Amino acid sequence: MDDWRKYTVMGLIVCLVNLSLADLTMARGAKSSGDPAAIKQKVDMLGVGAPVEVVVKGEEAMRGLIQSIGDQDFVLAPSGTSVVRHFAYDQVQRLILTKLSYQAAGQPDPDQARRVVAGWGVGKAVRVTLADGNKLKGKIQTMDMEHFSLLPTSQAEPVQVAYADVQQVASGGMTPRTQWLILVWCPS
Numbered sequence: 001m002d003d004w005r006k007y008t009v010m011g012l013i014v015c016l017v018n019l020s021l022a023d024l025t026m027a028r029g030a031k032s033s034g035d036p037a038a039i040k041q042k043v044d045m046l047g048v049g050a051p052v053e054v055v056v057k058g059e060e061a062m063r064g065l066i067q068s069i070g071d072q073d074f075v076l077a078p079s080g081t082s083v084v085r086h087f088a089y090d091q092v093q094r095l096i097l098t099k100l101s102y103q104a105a106g107q108p109d110p111d112q113a114r115r116v117v118a119g120w121g122v123g124k125a126v127r128v129t130l131a132d133g134n135k136l137k138g139k140i141q142t143m144d145m146e147h148f149s150l151l152p153t154s155q156a157e158p159v160q161v162a163y164a165d166v167q168q169v170a171s172g173g174m175t176p177r178t179q180w181l182i183l184v185w186c187p188s
Helices: 002-029 036-046 110-120 176-185
Strands: 051-056 062-069 073-078 085-088 092-097 125-130 135-143 147-152 159-162 166-171
Touching: 036 062, 036 092, 036 110, 092 110, 110 135, 110 166, 135 159
Parallel strands: none
Antiparallel strands: 051 062, 051 092, 062 073, 073 085, 125 135, 125 166, 135 147, 147 159
């Protein structure tokens, strides 16, 4: 009986870890629509200074910081080089934020919070800690430059959250603390 319990718990742990990793992989690997207007909107939401990975049609992925944003293109300062690259919105196949979590060091930084929320995108589950200590967990419903709406898992109506009030944003999956607690609890 003890062996059955041990193997069941270990199987559940493997499944839960795989589900958490799959959620992160789907968010990171989600392809943009290829629609230049959607790409521009995402670049605008991420803003200057955002660390991104850009995939251009027919080229390898390139990482760097968004240096400037124009009407027809944006400028990326690639990592490891001083040469900047211009990317027209209609050339970009995929654009993802490379850091999908945020925790304020002191006062909340609305730009950083907005970047992470935009990086996850509408429909993704996130955990949010507000500056007043309240915690929310739910799916992102809408985003604009000052606020986003979140549909908490236990409510029927979305809650509007100002980026200036966000202390922390992370994946809505299992927390690392929960993963460790499961591993510690697992019988040997």
